[in-house]
Amino acid sequence: xxxxxxxxxxHVLRRINATAVLNALRDADDHTATVSDLVVAxxxxxxxxxxxxxxxxxxxxxxxxxxxEHHIGRPAQRARFRAELGHVAGIDIGPHxxxxxxxxxxxxxxxxxxxxxxxxxxxxxxVRLLRDALTRVTTDAGITPTDLWSxxxxxxxxxxxxxxxxVLAPSIPGWSSLPVIAELRDWLGCPVAIENDVNLAVxxxxxxxxxxxxxxxxxxxxxxxxxxLFVQWGERIGTGMVIDDKPYRGASSAAGELxxxxxxxxxxxxxxxxxxxLGAFERLVGAGEILRLGLQRCDQPLRDRLxxxxxxxxxxxxxxxxxPAALSVVDTxxxxxxxGLAVQLLIMDPRCVIVGGGVSRAGDVLFxxxxxxxxxxxxxxxxxxVSALGVNNVALGAVRMALDAVEERLTALL
Amino acid sequence: xxxxxxxxxxHVLRRINATAVLNALRDADDHTATVSDLVVAxxxxxxxxxxxxxxxxxxxxxxxxxxxEHHIGRPAQRARFRAELGHVAGIDIGPHxxxxxxxxxxxxxxxxxxxxxxxxxxxxxxVRLLRDALTRVTTDAGITPTDLWSxxxxxxxxxxxxxxxxVLAPSIPGWSSLPVIAELRDWLGCPVAIENDVNLAVxxxxxxxxxxxxxxxxxxxxxxxxxxLFVQWGERIGTGMVIDDKPYRGASSAAGELxxxxxxxxxxxxxxxxxxxLGAFERLVGAGEILRLGLQRCDQPLRDRLxxxxxxxxxxxxxxxxxPAALSVVDTxxxxxxxGLAVQLLIMDPRCVIVGGGVSRAGDVLFxxxxxxxxxxxxxxxxxxVSALGVNNVALGAVRMALDAVEERLTALL
Numbered sequence: 001x002x003x004x005x006x007x008x009x010x011h012v013l014r015r016i017n018a019t020a021v022l023n024a025l026r027d028a029d030d031h032t033a034t035v036s037d038l039v040v041a042x043x044x045x046x047x048x049x050x051x052x053x054x055x056x057x058x059x060x061x062x063x064x065x066x067x068x069e070h071h072i073g074r075p076a077q078r079a080r081f082r083a084e085l086g087h088v089a090g091i092d093i094g095p096h097x098x099x100x101x102x103x104x105x106x107x108x109x110x111x112x113x114x115x116x117x118x119x120x121x122x123x124x125x126x127v128r129l130l131r132d133a134l135t136r137v138t139t140d141a142g143i144t145p146t147d148l149w150s151x152x153x154x155x156x157x158x159x160x161x162x163x164x165x166x167v168l169a170p171s172i173p174g175w176s177s178l179p180v181i182a183e184l185r186d187w188l189g190c191p192v193a194i195e196n197d198v199n200l201a202v203x204x205x206x207x208x209x210x211x212x213x214x215x216x217x218x219x220x221x222x223x224x225x226x227x228x229l230f231v232q233w234g235e236r237i238g239t240g241m242v243i244d245d246k247p248y249r250g251a252s253s254a255a256g257e258l259x260x261x262x263x264x265x266x267x268x269x270x271x272x273x274x275x276x277x278l279g280a281f282e283r284l285v286g287a288g289e290i291l292r293l294g295l296q297r298c299d300q301p302l303r304d305r306l307x308x309x310x311x312x313x314x315x316x317x318x319x320x321x322x323x324p325a326a327l328s329v330v331d332t333x334x335x336x337x338x339x340g341l342a343v344q345l346l347i348m349d350p351r352c353v354i355v356g357g358g359v360s361r362a363g364d365v366l367f368x369x370x371x372x373x374x375x376x377x378x379x380x381x382x383x384x385x386v387s388a389l390g391v392n393n394v395a396l397g398a399v400r401m402a403l404d405a406v407e408e409r410l411t412a413l414l
Numbered sequence: 415x416x417x418x419x420x421x422x423x424x425h426v427l428r429r430i431n432a433t434a435v436l437n438a439l440r441d442a443d444d445h446t447a448t449v450s451d452l453v454v455a456x457x458x459x460x461x462x463x464x465x466x467x468x469x470x471x472x473x474x475x476x477x478x479x480x481x482x483e484h485h486i487g488r489p490a491q492r493a494r495f496r497a498e499l500g501h502v503a504g505i506d507i508g509p510h511x512x513x514x515x516x517x518x519x520x521x522x523x524x525x526x527x528x529x530x531x532x533x534x535x536x537x538x539x540x541v542r543l544l545r546d547a548l549t550r551v552t553t554d555a556g557i558t559p560t561d562l563w564s565x566x567x568x569x570x571x572x573x574x575x576x577x578x579x580x581v582l583a584p585s586i587p588g589w590s591s592l593p594v595i596a597e598l599r600d601w602l603g604c605p606v607a608i609e610n611d612v613n614l615a616v617x618x619x620x621x622x623x624x625x626x627x628x629x630x631x632x633x634x635x636x637x638x639x640x641x642x643l644f645v646q647w648g649e650r651i652g653t654g655m656v657i658d659d660k661p662y663r664g665a666s667s668a669a670g671e672l673x674x675x676x677x678x679x680x681x682x683x684x685x686x687x688x689x690x691x692l693g694a695f696e697r698l699v700g701a702g703e704i705l706r707l708g709l710q711r712c713d714q715p716l717r718d719r720l721x722x723x724x725x726x727x728x729x730x731x732x733x734x735x736x737x738p739a740a741l742s743v744v745d746t747x748x749x750x751x752x753x754g755l756a757v758q759l760l761i762m763d764p765r766c767v768i769v770g771g772g773v774s775r776a777g778d779v780l781f782x783x784x785x786x787x788x789x790x791x792x793x794x795x796x797x798x799x800v801s802a803l804g805v806n807n808v809a810l811g812a813v814r815m816a817l818d819a820v821e822e823r824l825t826a827l828l
Binding site: 248251 | 572582641653657658660662663664665666667668669670671672674675676677753756757758760761762763764765791793794
């Protein structure tokens with residue numbers, strides 16, 4: 001039980017203190033704080049904070065922004081974290097679109113670019129699209145791709161993050177066999193992380209959540225983060241979980257595959273393997289099925305509008321306005337979705353469920369119906385919310401993940 | 415960042431050292447070790463270990479068992495943890511039986527008693543049965559109930575362990591409304607903990623596992639404990655999970671309710687609330703349904719034997735011997751069970767699944783069929799094992815939980 005080691009000399013201690021002050025400064029409003037604020041936030045002494053700020057300023061990480069307050073006899077200096085010192089990219093590669101965000105080191109998004117993947121695309125086409133998008137969005141942010149400090153990629157499928165590979169991604173043909181991450185690393189010359197898209201969506205919810213409260217309860221907060229379920233509901237369905245404040249991935253990074261549960265095949269039959277790459281539950285309640293039911297059940301002119309736009313929002317708007325056929329589609333989908341979601345809730349018992357993805361924009365007409373049905377299927381009630389983050393949620397989670405890799409480069413400057 | 419505090423004086427340090435030596439001694443083979451063994455196990459110096467052992471011996475926690483080895487010039491003293499110093503009880507309260515174990519402070523089981531609950535029992539009847547069982551089993555162990563240092567109770571249903579109450583337990587009428595834990599505490603005069611039975615079964619698997627390896631893989635070990643799923647399969651079905659080396663309970667202690675998932679109700683219909691207290695999946699593959707299918711499909715004399723004994727082991731033995739009707743029941747049950755289990759595996763992605771409970775004794779004829787079907791339903795393979803712990807698994811997990819509460823009383827002796 002020896003105490004103390006060579007690693008706790010004054011040099012190391014100063015670096016630890018500077019890192020603590022850096023984190024407190026970055027988390028402060030406008031990334032700006034006085035020495036007194038930082039003494040409170042870090043628990044360090046005033047001389048230690050001042051020494052740390054000087055080191056940060058010398059390294060170009062912080063700057064002093066003059067005196068704005070006056071204590072008795074001494075001016076209060078304000079320091080600011082220089083978030084503009086570097087940039088990160090958050091990338092969402094989906095089966096239908098690529099979204100790229102560029103953010104500063106405080107996570108403020110500076111530029112966004114979204115590109116639609118052409119029909120019949122393959123993994124190679126996605127890579128080209130991604131390079132174009134990265135070039136455009138970095139230009140918009142006033143930098144070049146090689147200026148990036150770090151990037152993270154969200155992708156559908158099962159991801160091996162230790163090896164930086166996509167193991168299985170049925171929704172993008174040829175995608176899982178490409179060495180995309182290695183190529184991106186070579187091109188950008190910075191760390192590139194990869195993670196399942198829905199896991200990044202949960203990270204984004206925890207970071208920048210603030211949900212559309214469909215129930216009367218207060219908005220979801222970080223302290224519920226010990227047990228949160230996120231459901232991405234679009235063409236495909238995937239779920240991400242936060243347990244004990246960490247993303248839960250399962251033993252093979254394959255947890256949360258709600259889209260593949262089978263509630264339809266007659267129980268004593270063998271389920272047939274899918275031919276369209278979709279999971280059984282995705283075929284039942286995914287955006288494709290919602291559109292199909294709408295075209296089947298709705299009368300003209302609603303049917304024509306649906307056929308023309310291919311946009312299920314048309315259907316949900318009609319349902320909200322009281323159209324009986326549209327309401328019957330909502331009813332069918334709500335019943336099915338509640339049945340599948342109930343399974344995961346019975347198993348996981350999360351404190352809060354947040355629904356995101358394209359279908360989440362359907363609004364109260366759908367989610368009130370889902371909530372009503374869920375209540376009858378569960379042993380304990382659950383708090384169901386709709387995500388407020390929209391289409392950028394995965395890319396935003398990727399920004400958050402890219403920022404995690406920046407820490408090391410920042411402290412190396414000290 | 416001050417280092418050192420008033421709490422690290424020599425007195426506190428000695429108690430910390432004595433606790434470290436105590437733990438190492440208890441974990442040693444036969445709870446016996448030399449000073450040299452303990453120096454290696456704890457990393458403490460020889461004088462510190464000797465001082466700690468003297469304190470443990472003075473408190474009656476350890477004893478010196480003479481000299482058995484000779485180092486150059488000095489005899490090696492052996493010390494032994496006095497596991498007989500106190501006793502704990504592990505209790506399993508099920509809908510059909512009560513199991514009580516008494517163990518010493520090293521967790522060695524000294525006495526076991528099992529009582530079958532009479533038909534039409536209620537919560538009150540269960541409490542009487544439990545008091546009788548505790549009186550008998552403590553007598554067998556050479557003590558009285560009030561000699562116990564600690565007890566823990568496993569029960570079906572949803573448990574609020576902070577308040578020590580059963581919130582919901584449909585399988586034992588009237589059980590959840592009784593202040594059983596408070597009564598037991600008063601009677602025994604020691605801490606009494608309560609936990610969901612299946613959560614205790616997982617604890618037991620991790621503690622004393624060693625599973626019947628149905629696959630060729632090596633037996634499950636503690637280092638897989640980061641992600642383990644236990645399925646209790648009897649009349650009822652419940653699951654317990656270990657995530658990151660801790661039992662996972664969910665936000666409302668209601669996680670793992672696989673028995674209540676509904677795979678049968680036609681998807682666009684409203685499921686009907688159960689009238690028999692069983693969950694939808696329990697009605698599909700529980701021991702009751704297995705017996706029912708056997709009586710329905712098997713010819714005489716197998717049917718008569720099944721009707722007479724009510725024992726599904728008869729059915730599984732016949733299936734293993736090649737009886738076609740019995741095999742068809744196994745086939746049906748394996749197909750259904752795999753369908754339900756696949757749902758939880760798709761969501762949780764555990765490293766290992768251990769099946770316990772009455773049906774787990776069916777053997778390879780059932781589990782080979784389950785494994786074959788699972789392989790077709792999953793995205794990643796899973797390692798399915800059968801528990802080797804038998805009917806005592808929940809009570810054994812309760813012993814382990816009761817031992818956790820003993821630590822404090824032991825160190826208070828120092």
